[in-house]
Amino acid sequence: MTLVSVYCDFQNVPSLQKFANLLLSFAHTQGHLLDKKVYYNSQCQNQSQAKEPLSSLGFDCRDVPCPLKNSADYKLIADCIKDIQSNRSPDIIILVSGDGDFCSLVYILQKLGKKVIIFAQLGNVKQKLKELVQDDFYFVDQLPKLVQVKTNPQTTAVQAQLIYEEAIDCLRNAIQTALNQGQRTSLSKIGKLMRDNPHFPKCSKFPLVCKSDGTTFSKLSKFVNAAIAEGIVYAKKTGKEQELFLSERNRLLV
Structure with a gap:
């Protein structure tokens, strides 16, 4: 059984809230969904408002109320590394971010034989991160089409x-x-x-x-x-x- 974990950088991809349900549908097409974590900063009003609707979908919303730059990114990276060292290590990691800070994490995951799928927001992605995953890179706006293709390929063909x-x-x-x-x-x-x-x-x-x-x-x-x-x-x-x-x-x- 293929195990899947989702890690979302809400600050980098605020449109996640709009596509969250479809993201979960996509994750389920990849295998058994272990975790779905969202990292946000409650000190930012636009981020704190997203907690309730995302929590209602079953996301584990992890608040990183630190003013230091990239603090949420570091927490995400630390949690991901901890998860892949556990007894139920995911086979597929879905990373929702276009931040170049995650390049090293993606490289490590790939070296460990993990498949990494990235969803980014249009106009907010580092080219190096995109190149690391190549065919497994998407924009969140593509989720409606991706989910339809996965669940009903004959129709969309x-x-x-x-x-x-x-x-x-x-x-x-x-x-x-x-x-x-x-x-x-x-x-x-x-x-x-x-x-x-x-x-x-x-x-x-x-x-x-x-x-x-x-x-x-x-x-x-x-x-x-x-x-x-x-x-x-x-x-x-x-x-x-x-x-x-x-x-x-x-x-x-x-």
């Missing part, structure tokens, strides 16, 4: 994918474009305009839209219904069909 937030942006822009051009904003028209967005996959079918909590939408109508439920857009019947409009607060985002 034939269906393009799009992260929910990107799909929402495409939807907003399509509605605003139609209104600016004096066109109807029916579902079919908006679907065609969404496909013109450079961020929208070039595919024959509507792409699989993935939320950070693992929810997916395989049809345009279901995706739009979710956007309506969240108050991002609303539908109004004009003539024989319904048309889509941006809510007041979302008109400001286009």
Whole structure:
């Protein structure tokens, strides 16, 4: 049985909170999950606020309230080395950080025959750390696609994918474009305009839209219904069909 442990540097990857559930799903696809630890500094308000939601997912949140630079990193490294010397040493270490301070740790783990998988935040990663793991390096934003690929490879092999937030942006822009051009904003028209967005996959079918909590939408109508439920857009019947409009607060985002 392959044993897996997760170590997260929250200060380096604050978007972890958004993708935490998917990170756990990914870890479970790698083997039996032993530990899932998050290191944070309670003296920083943005970090202390993340403790409760992460704890509710079963993360072992370890507070390192020290003003010294890299103190949380050193605690993570010390705990990881201690864990791999225990009777239940993990075979796979998932490190959530792009900090170059962990290069030596990764090198040691690899020398001991451990597989290291790294998740970093876009724009916050040291190239040397990335090069150490090569094909086992990812950005946390890729988790929706990675989890779907791991759990349903046959579906994703034939269906393009799009992260929910990107799909929402495409939807907003399509509605605003139609209104600016004096066109109807029916579902079919908006679907065609969404496909013109450079961020929208070039595919024959509507792409699989993935939320950070693992929810997916395989049809345009279901995706739009979710956007309506969240108050991002609303539908109004004009003539024989319904048309889509941006809510007041979302008109400001286009």
